[in-house]
Amino acid sequence: MKWKSHAAITRAVCKELGVPEHYEEMIVDGAVEPDRNPVLVGRSTTKRLRVAHHGRSDRATTVLLWKARAAYLDGDDEHACRHLGRALHYIQDRCVSRCLSWHRHCLLEERIMELAVPHGQVINGIRHSKSSPDFIRSCVKAIRPSSEPFSALAQATFYSAAIISSVLDGPDPPPSIEEMLRRSSIIRTITLVTSAVSATILIFLALGSAGPLLLVLLIIPAVSMAISERRYRSLIELAEWHGCL
Numbered sequence: 001m002k003w004k005s006h007a008a009i010t011r012a013v014c015k016e017l018g019v020p021e022h023y024e025e026m027i028v029d030g031a032v033e034p035d036r037n038p039v040l041v042g043r044s045t046t047k048r049l050r051v052a053h054h055g056r057s058d059r060a061t062t063v064l065l066w067k068a069r070a071a072y073l074d075g076d077d078e079h080a081c082r083h084l085g086r087a088l089h090y091i092q093d094r095c096v097s098r099c100l101s102w103h104r105h106c107l108l109e110e111r112i113m114e115l116a117v118p119h120g121q122v123i124n125g126i127r128h129s130k131s132s133p134d135f136i137r138s139c140v141k142a143i144r145p146s147s148e149p150f151s152a153l154a155q156a157t158f159y160s161a162a163i164i165s166s167v168l169d170g171p172d173p174p175p176s177i178e179e180m181l182r183r184s185s186i187i188r189t190i191t192l193v194t195s196a197v198s199a200t201i202l203i204f205l206a207l208g209s210a211g212p213l214l215l216v217l218l219i220i221p222a223v224s225m226a227i228s229e230r231r232y233r234s235l236i237e238l239a240e241w242h243g244c245l
Helices: 003-017 021-035 058-073 077-094 102-113 119-128 133-142 149-167 177-207 212-241
Strands: none
Touching (some): 003 021, 003 102, 003 119, 003 149, 021 077, 058 077, 058 133, 058 149, 119 149, 133 149, 133 212, 177 212
């Protein structure tokens, strides 16, 4: 998208949410910054790569949103706005098809720039927003590039509104989050122990007279461990998102 489109979408959402003008400008600046200073990924200083603007950049975008949320919870509004804006840039760009050629892609961006931001999609995005890491992740994964100008703009507006609303929502953890974490931790430990014991028994039986086909049953404890771990990690993320950890 062109800078004008990035700024227009971001500004429309911020105004609807009542974001103070000073912070609105910070988020808007962040939304156009990656075209000047692209986000780089990779641990090596010599092999770091630019995050794709119109390709799959789920992980990098999600990391930026987590940084924005963490800074927001810490009261570091400047960094929260900057990280949020940078994430929005990639979210909005992802809504625009790369097209068959660069020339056609540029024409598509110019046509989008001529359109007004659909206010209805701002409202819909805010209305459907949920303040949770799972919601953020689902939004990032759900984006599909469009070669139709209004469709691309509407999608970019909807997800921008939903994500800004989610990241800037106040901490509101489930009332029983601590009890849920405690129970999940206990279940995780029990599942780990029982799965390890079951796997050991199955291996010994398979090496004995029962035959190697019994090793297929190792899938059961492995799946049990994976489900338990996923549930536990999901609760940890939810607690961190709401500042409980």
